[in-house]
Amino acid sequence: MKRRVTIGALAVAALIAVVVPAVPAQARACRIDHFCTTAWYSDSSYTNHIGGMYEECDGSVYTWGQRTGYVVFRESPC
Secondary structure: OHHHHHHHHHHHHHHHHHHOOOOOOOOOOOOOOEEEEEEEEOOOOOOOEEEEEEEOOOOOEEEEEOOOOEEEEEEEEO
């Protein structure tokens, strides 16, 4: 009985790992009084810029494009 439960649990875990899509990477939070840019690229070569986010010093946030797991984050003081 324990053997069937263990095999069943492993089968369910494997199915979840295959079926659940990967979530695009999120950029870290921009610190107060900093200007931040986040750039998302299509693949690991980082040559095709497909999305971005700009966080202004006044708190305004502008986003465009798509988010992926290939992220470059930059931060500088205001």
